[in-house]
Amino acid sequence: MDDRRLESIIGELLRAGVLLSAAVVTAGGVLYLVRHHADQVNYRTFVAGGPGIQTLPGIVQSAAHLNSAGLIQLGLLLLIATPVARVAVAAVGFALERDRLYAVVSLIVLLILAASLIHAT
Amino acid sequence: MTAFEFTIVVWALSALAGFLGALTGLGGGVVVVPALTLALGVDMKYAIGASLVSVIATSSGAAAAYVKEGFSNIRIGMFLEIATTLGAVVGALLAGRIGTHALAIVFGLMLLQAAYQSIKAMSDLGPRVESDTLAKRLRLGSTYPVDGQREEYGVRNVPAGFGMMFGAGGLSGLLGIGSGAVKVLAMDRIMRIPFKVSTTTSNFMIGVTAAASAGVYLSRGYIDPRVAMPVMLGVLAGALLGSKVLVQARVRTLRLVFGVVILALAIEMIVNGIMGRI
Numbered sequence: 001m002d003d004r005r006l007e008s009i010i011g012e013l014l015r016a017g018v019l020l021s022a023a024v025v026t027a028g029g030v031l032y033l034v035r036h037h038a039d040q041v042n043y044r045t046f047v048a049g050g051p052g053i054q055t056l057p058g059i060v061q062s063a064a065h066l067n068s069a070g071l072i073q074l075g076l077l078l079l080i081a082t083p084v085a086r087v088a089v090a091a092v093g094f095a096l097e098r099d100r101l102y103a104v105v106s107l108i109v110l111l112i113l114a115a116s117l118i119h120a121t
Numbered sequence: 122m123t124a125f126e127f128t129i130v131v132w133a134l135s136a137l138a139g140f141l142g143a144l145t146g147l148g149g150g151v152v153v154v155p156a157l158t159l160a161l162g163v164d165m166k167y168a169i170g171a172s173l174v175s176v177i178a179t180s181s182g183a184a185a186a187y188v189k190e191g192f193s194n195i196r197i198g199m200f201l202e203i204a205t206t207l208g209a210v211v212g213a214l215l216a217g218r219i220g221t222h223a224l225a226i227v228f229g230l231m232l233l234q235a236a237y238q239s240i241k242a243m244s245d246l247g248p249r250v251e252s253d254t255l256a257k258r259l260r261l262g263s264t265y266p267v268d269g270q271r272e273e274y275g276v277r278n279v280p281a282g283f284g285m286m287f288g289a290g291g292l293s294g295l296l297g298i299g300s301g302a303v304k305v306l307a308m309d310r311i312m313r314i315p316f317k318v319s320t321t322t323s324n325f326m327i328g329v330t331a332a333a334s335a336g337v338y339l340s341r342g343y344i345d346p347r348v349a350m351p352v353m354l355g356v357l358a359g360a361l362l363g364s365k366v367l368v369q370a371r372v373r374t375l376r377l378v379f380g381v382v383i384l385a386l387a388i389e390m391i392v393n394g395i396m397g398r399i
Contacts, residue, residue, distance in 0.1 A: 007195055011188035014181040014328070022178070022357060029128070029350045037125035041347065046164040048342030055340065072346035076174050076353070080335040082181050083328035090199060101260070105199050112206040113333055116213075120336030 006093040010086050017082030021075045028063075028071030035068060084113050124347065131157070132351040139179060139359025144366070145379045146320060148327070149356040150176050150298035151235050154228060155386040158399055163348065165221045165228075165399060169297025170343030173331050175356035176299040180328035182357060183364060193321040194263050197276065197314065201286045202326055205304070206333035208290025213334030216295050217341055225394030228296050232387035238302050240380035250313045251275045265318050274315050282312040294334035297343075299327035 051058035053073045062070025091106035122130075138152035150172040157168040187193050216224065252262040252275035259279065264271040285307035293300040301323045308319035338344050393399040 003195065004191070007188045007193065010195070011185035015185040018178055018182045018357070022354065025350055025353060028346065029354065032347065032350070033125060033128060037123065039124045041122060041124045041127050043161075043163040043167050043345070043348060046166040046342075049345055050342075053344075053346055054342050069346040072350045073344070076344060076346070076349060077339075079174055079177050079181075079353070080332050080339070083177060083332040086181075087199075087202075087329060090195060102196055102199060105203065109199060109202045109206055109329065112203070112210065113329070116206070116210045116333050117336035120340035 024075030032068035135355025136359035139356035143363025204286035205290035209294035212294025213337035229390035
């Protein structure tokens with residue numbers, strides 16, 4: 001394992017994550033338009049959307065029921081998870097390179113990300 | 122407006138924003154948020170939530186291409202991400218505290234700075250410097266390709282750069298943007314990292330920074346699937362197209378035009394914020 005190799009693994013991982021997420025979001029979007037294309041929409045005042053799109057268990061549950069909003073939100077969760085996975089892979093990569101300093105730096109970033117995501121959900 | 126019309130209009134606007142954002146290097150968020158709020162009357166909270174996810178998509182999508190060129194420096198990126206993620210969490214928490222009008226004004230001020238940076242196109246500072254003691258200890262210096270060969274570069278002023286990165290993260294979390302422009306300023310101007318290394322490493326960092334505030338946004342409901350879906354898919358498509366034509370485009374003229382557009386948006390955001398119309 002060297003830096004160049006680690007960088008290209010990370011680059012490919014990011015691209016795969018984005019493609020997967022875009023595919024899920026598109027599927028949810030098509031479903032949404034098929035079912036709701038004629039609905040009147042208005043986003044002038046903010047109203048929180050409820051647990052089905054705001055919490056991790058809620059999103060997974062509504063996506064499993066093929067709820068279009070839940071499916072889109074699942075795709076967006078995959079997108080958010082992509083850079084987090086990147087940091088985790090980098091931590092392992094640095095550890096394999098026996099670069100203790102940067103393995104620790106990566107773990108600190110991972111910890112901040114995890115704390116923020118767990119605190120929020 | 123019907124859901125179908127809204128989706129199509131937002132997708133098209135976002136694709137344009139992503140396209141221009143990729144060509145000028147400023148990212149799609151700076152155009153998407155004003156476009157949604159000013160043109161379509163969408164609440165700021167929905168707009169910044171949708172923008173934040175689009176920022177993660179473009180940053181991650183472009184990273185693979187940048188890595189191949191061999192400019193980005195993952196050690197610098199990872200180290201500075203400690204600052205940007207902490208800043209992003211603070212910014213995202215603040216976004217819920219301050220009112221929409223104030224948020225619009227801060228957004229406008231950020232746009233003013235982006236307009237200035239776009240019009241007064243930055244170039245490499247050169248000549249290269251030696252790393253100072255702290256940068257040496259952190260092994261931040263590396264090599265980058267110049268005319269087919271790899272040349273060494275050093276890094277300086279790590280604490281000041283780290284501090285500014287905290288600010289960049291804060292702006293990102295507060296406004297749902299990538300704040301790539303501020304990240305580049307910190308690396309290129311303050312830390313004396315080569316311009317091309319700064320821009321590609323900044324792109325690399327944007328996704329991680331945005332992910333740090335995404336959890337807060339999600340739990341507050343700022344990320345609404347019906348708004349975020351067309352924004353994310355539009356910006357991503359526009360950005361991919363933009364990075365393909367980047368090579369042939371006359372970037373200088375484009376930056377000038379883009380700068381003037383952003384300037385107009387900045388003024389409109391600030392005025393609307395002050396009048397309480399946003």
